[in-house]
Amino acid sequence: MADTTHGQPGKSLAALTDQCVMCGLCLPHCPTYGLDQHEAESPRGRIAVARRLASGQLPVSAETVGHLDRCLACLACEAVCPSQVEYEEILIQTRALLRPSRPRRGRLSRWLADPAILVRLARLGSAVRAGYWLPPLARWLPGSSRLRRLAAEMPRTPAHVPVPPRPAPVAADRGRVILFPGCVASVFDRDTLDAARLLLGALGHEVAMPTAPVCCGALALHAGEVEAAARSAQATHSALQACDAETALVCASGCLGSLRDHGMPGSALRIDDVLAFLAADARWPQLRFKALAQRVAVHLPCTQMHVGSGKQPLLQLLASIPGLQLLVLPDQPGCCGAAGNYFIEQADHADRLRAEKLDQFGRQSADLLLTTNIGCRIFLGNGLRQRGARIAVLHPLALLARQLETQA
Structure with missing residues (x-):
């Protein structure tokens, strides 16, 4: 397999898996291992599977793929690893390695990896107030169990908590910042975006937002679609740069890593957690x-x-x-x-x-x-x-x- 790191030149999968000394200190911190105490459902077990897949010693099977698919990619193991194993990169490369041998993804999976379709689906659900009638009827929907599952987990209404009237106007004397709206969050997390604008404005920041739909690419990355994830993130970086500010702030923690990992070469744009930005503000x-x-x-x-x-x-x-x-x-x-x-x-x-x-x-x-x-x-x-x-x-x-x- 070619050396790649999130689609860029880097360490090979074999070299990455060799970082692990199989000490097992990560096991108590792994949520999936905690469910059943199954070694193959632990970081150590999944790294062993990845190592053998990379070397060709282990054939691709539903069982081995299942162990990898059941990883949450929570990275709790990375946080406690004394050897600093790059587990996220191992997982991404292994899923990318397996992609050609997998059956063609179902329609729903392809939709979830496409930011434009994802935004349209979210808007459709919001427009018809899907949460009122879709979850109770989910079991009657035609198609796959995944579609029924998605319907059942739709929020009953677009998540919204009214933001109070804006306090006395504050002059925007602190410069401009960009607020990243996300794809699903731009529909179902509007109250969070409104709240961020209110708080940033109260501190004297001018807030800009991209007008076109933007996506961090995280869902595609989780599915092993490294190139699709990079395209989404880089298109988003271009949209953010067009807002003409030095800092882009992210409210949804799930979007932060993907945007940081796929920055534009030569770009001075800083991607920051909105919570850290606010906490560090002197005002x-x-x-x-x-x-x-x-x-x-x-x-x-x-x-x-x-x-x-x-x-x-x-x-x-x-x-x-x-x-x-x-x-x-x-x-x-x-x-x-x-x-x-x-x-x-x-x-x-x-x-x-x-x-x-x-x-x-x-x-x-x-x-x-x-x-x-x-x-x-x-x-x-x-x-x-x-x-x-x-x-x-x-x-x-x-x-x-x-x-x-x-x-x-």
């Missing part, structure tokens, strides 16, 4: 927030912890709301099971992981659940509704915008 302490005497649970997505800015900026921002009691959900298992399109492709594993996460939430007796990724937000929100819990699931920015009072 943030001047903002005033209305008190909220509630217990608020925080789910930290895998991408927030292993690609984004971690939990510190998030907790720092939320501490600005007086009276808030913050409860961070335990990090075992870290993943809620959404994981891009994993909740469609691996429904059983996804549901088991979500159940564990919702059990954690239930033990906290919290009034509200916050998370920074749109996929986690939709998946956990649906899980709560299925349990009969009337609990809102918000992006932290939506809560901050709701409580924003004025500027000093």
Whole structure:
């Protein structure tokens, strides 16, 4: 196999798998290993499979492919690996290696990897208020179980929490920043984007957004479509650069890594986590927030912890709301099971992981659940509704915008 790194010249798959010394320190941190204690469902086991596939010692079979497909790509293993094994790159290259030998992907899988179609599907679901009638009728839909699964997990309404009226106007004297709207998030996470605009504006930033649909390419990358992912990310970089600013801010932690990995050569555009950007703003302490005497649970997505800015900026921002009691959900298992399109492709594993996460939430007796990724937000929100819990699931920015009072 040619040496590639996300489609670019780099280390070969054989060299990457040789980084692993098979110590097993990653096993307790792997959500899929935690479900059944199956060695082949661990990072160590999957690296062994990848090594033998790369050398031709192991034939491609439904069993070996299944072990790789059931990986969440949460990267919890990378975070704790003493040998600094590049597990994400191993997974991407192995999936790309297997792509030619796989059956032709179904229509739904191809749609999910195409940003233009993905945006149209999301808009269609929003326009017909799919959540009111589609989930109950999902089992009657023709076609594959994946299509029925997607229909069942559609949000009941486009996720929306009204953003309060804008406080007293603040002069945009801090320069321009770009807000990355995403594809699915541009439809189902509008309240988060509105909240980000409000908070950035309150700090004196002019906010620009691309007018054309943009996609980070993460779903294509998860499917082993390295070239398609790179095309999506690079087209997005071009759209962001056209907004004429030095920094692009990302609200959905799941989009951050893909955009950073596929930057345009020679581009000075900086891709940043909006939470880290706000937390570092010298004017943030001047903002005033209305008190909220509630217990608020925080789910930290895998991408927030292993690609984004971690939990510190998030907790720092939320501490600005007086009276808030913050409860961070335990990090075992870290993943809620959404994981891009994993909740469609691996429904059983996804549901088991979500159940564990919702059990954690239930033990906290919290009034509200916050998370920074749109996929986690939709998946956990649906899980709560299925349990009969009337609990809102918000992006932290939506809560901050709701409580924003004025500027000093």
